[in-house]
Amino acid sequence: MTQNYSTCRGCGANVLWLKTTAGKWMICNRPLISFEPGGGPETFVQPDGKVVRGRRKENGSAAGYIAHWATCPQRKDFKKEKTDAGKTRNAV
Numbered sequence: 001m002t003q004n005y006s007t008c009r010g011c012g013a014n015v016l017w018l019k020t021t022a023g024k025w026m027i028c029n030r031p032l033i034s035f036e037p038g039g040g041p042e043t044f045v046q047p048d049g050k051v052v053r054g055r056r057k058e059n060g061s062a063a064g065y066i067a068h069w070a071t072c073p074q075r076k077d078f079k080k081e082k083t084d085a086g087k088t089r090n091a092v
């Protein structure tokens with residue numbers, strides 16, 4: 001398991017770099033959050049690098065970190081896409 005603490009260059013939040021099982025680095029929020037896996041609105045990275053979708057739940061059956069790009073106020077900087085003025089719809 002590889003973990004690296006850092007700060008977000010966009011918003012200055014304390015974040016954690018986690019290497020996923022796919023070998024990709026993801027910036028995640030601290031601390032660890034309890035959640036219920038099995039589909040949901042949020043993406044969690046578990047400490048072992050597994051990326052799981054789920055929803056936050058106290059005493060859920062799993063724990064993971066929320067991907068920081070999902071909550072970062074500067075997240076627009078994470079995507080280098082052309083932004084169409086006025087269009088904010090996200091296809092998920």
Ligand SMILES: [Zn+2]
Binds near residue numbers: 074
């Ligand atoms: Zn940030």
